[in-house]
Amino acid sequence: MLLELFVTFFKLGLFTIGGGVAMIPILRDKMVNEKQWFTDEEMVDLFAVCQGLPGVIAINMATYVGFKRRGFLGSLVSTVGVILPSFVIILLIAQGLAAIGDNPIIMGALGGLRAAAVGLIIVAVWQVARTVMKGPVATAGAVLSFVLIAFLHVNVAYVVLAALIAGIVIDKVRGQAQ
Amino acid sequence: MIYLQLYWAFFKIGLLGFGGGMAIIRLISDSIQQFVAMTPAEFANIVAIAQVTPGPVAVNTATYVGYVSAGVLGSAVATLGVATPAFILVSLACRFINKHRENRTLDAALRGVRPATVGMIAAAFITIGKPAFLTTTRLGSNVPALLAVLPANVDVIAILIAALTVYLIAFKKVKSFRVLIIMGILGAILGA
Known part of the structure; x- marks a missing residue:
C-alpha cells in the first residue's frame, strides 16, 4: 500500500505540467475507478478541502489521500512521491545539465504535456461540476465563484470563506423554513 | 543560518x-x-x-x-x-x-464550499490555458510547412492536443496516464 501510494503520486508529479488542478482527473481516475479507494462525492470533498486550505494543491491532495489510506506515514510517502520528480528535474535544469531550451524534441514533448494538462483541467471542470452542480443554488455558487476568482481577481481565501458561510446560512434558512 | x-x-x-x-x-x-x-x-x-x-x-x-x-x-x-x-x-x-462527519454545521459548510471548487478549477483553466494557447512559441517546429499556414500568435496544435485529450479521457475512457504519454510523444515528434 505504501509503495502503491508512492508510485501513484510519483507518476502524478512526473507527468502533470501545470500543477495540482491538472492532476484532478488523473487522481479521480485512479482513486474512484481503478483502486476504488474513494467515491465521487468523497473526491469532491477532497478537492474542496485541498483547494480551500492554503498551500500547494498537489501536496495537499497527496497528504489528504495518504492520510486517509495510511495515516501519517501514508501522507509522508505520498507527499515525497509527488515532490520528488520536480525536485530532481529542477535541480538538473538549475545546474545546467540539461540545455532543454535548445532541444526541439524535449521542448515539444513538454509542450505536448502542457497542452494535455489544459485538456485535463477541462475534464476536471466537467467531472466536478457534474457531481456538485445539482440544483440552482449550487450552480449559481459555482458560476459566482468562477467570476470572482477569474475576472474580479478576488483572493481564493475570501471566496472559500464566503462559500463556507453561505453554506451554513442557507442550511439555517432552510431549517427554519421547514 | x-x-x-x-x-x-x-x-x-x-x-x-x-x-x-x-x-x-x-x-x-x-x-x-x-x-x-x-x-x-x-x-x-x-x-x-x-x-x-x-x-x-x-x-x-x-x-x-x-x-x-x-x-x-x-x-x-x-x-x-x-x-x-x-x-x-x-x-x-x-x-x-x-x-465530526455527522455534524450538521460542518456538513452545511462543506456543501457551501463544493460549488466554489468548480469555480476554482475553471479559473485554473484560464490561468494555465492562456499561456499554453496564446503564445508565439508554438508547437510544430519540426514541420515548418504546417506552421506557415497556422496563425502566428495562437498555438493551434496545442489547442488540438488539449481537445484530443478531453476526447480520449472523457469520451473514450482511455487511461489518463496513457493519454499523457501519447501527447508527450506527439509533442516530441512535432517539436517546439
Missing part, C-alpha cells in the same frame, strides 16, 4: 498561499530578495521554466529559488518548508472531518 531562514520563509509562504500555484509564486517573489539578488526578469524566467517542467509550479519555483540561494541543501529546505504547513493543515482537516 541561511537554511533556517529559507525554511521559515517558505514555511510562511506555504501557510499563507491560498489558491495554489500562482498565488504562491507571488508570495515567493515578494520574499526572495532577502536571500538572493534577482531581477524581476530573472525571476520571471524561473517561473517560466517552472511552468513548462513537470510537477506542481509552486514546488518547482521553490526548488529553483532554494537552489539559487543556497545550493542543493537550500532547495531541499525550501521545498520542505513550503510543504510542511500543507502537511499539518490537511492532516488536521482530515482528522476533524472524520471526527
Whole structure:
C-alpha cells in the first residue's frame, strides 16, 4: 500500500505540467475507478478541502489521500512521491545539465504535456461540476465563484470563506423554513 | 543560518498561499530578495521554466529559488518548508472531518464550499490555458510547412492536443496516464 501510494503520486508529479488542478482527473481516475479507494462525492470533498486550505494543491491532495489510506506515514510517502520528480528535474535544469531550451524534441514533448494538462483541467471542470452542480443554488455558487476568482481577481481565501458561510446560512434558512 | 531562514520563509509562504500555484509564486517573489539578488526578469524566467517542467509550479519555483540561494541543501529546505504547513493543515482537516462527519454545521459548510471548487478549477483553466494557447512559441517546429499556414500568435496544435485529450479521457475512457504519454510523444515528434 505504501509503495502503491508512492508510485501513484510519483507518476502524478512526473507527468502533470501545470500543477495540482491538472492532476484532478488523473487522481479521480485512479482513486474512484481503478483502486476504488474513494467515491465521487468523497473526491469532491477532497478537492474542496485541498483547494480551500492554503498551500500547494498537489501536496495537499497527496497528504489528504495518504492520510486517509495510511495515516501519517501514508501522507509522508505520498507527499515525497509527488515532490520528488520536480525536485530532481529542477535541480538538473538549475545546474545546467540539461540545455532543454535548445532541444526541439524535449521542448515539444513538454509542450505536448502542457497542452494535455489544459485538456485535463477541462475534464476536471466537467467531472466536478457534474457531481456538485445539482440544483440552482449550487450552480449559481459555482458560476459566482468562477467570476470572482477569474475576472474580479478576488483572493481564493475570501471566496472559500464566503462559500463556507453561505453554506451554513442557507442550511439555517432552510431549517427554519421547514 | 541561511537554511533556517529559507525554511521559515517558505514555511510562511506555504501557510499563507491560498489558491495554489500562482498565488504562491507571488508570495515567493515578494520574499526572495532577502536571500538572493534577482531581477524581476530573472525571476520571471524561473517561473517560466517552472511552468513548462513537470510537477506542481509552486514546488518547482521553490526548488529553483532554494537552489539559487543556497545550493542543493537550500532547495531541499525550501521545498520542505513550503510543504510542511500543507502537511499539518490537511492532516488536521482530515482528522476533524472524520471526527465530526455527522455534524450538521460542518456538513452545511462543506456543501457551501463544493460549488466554489468548480469555480476554482475553471479559473485554473484560464490561468494555465492562456499561456499554453496564446503564445508565439508554438508547437510544430519540426514541420515548418504546417506552421506557415497556422496563425502566428495562437498555438493551434496545442489547442488540438488539449481537445484530443478531453476526447480520449472523457469520451473514450482511455487511461489518463496513457493519454499523457501519447501527447508527450506527439509533442516530441512535432517539436517546439
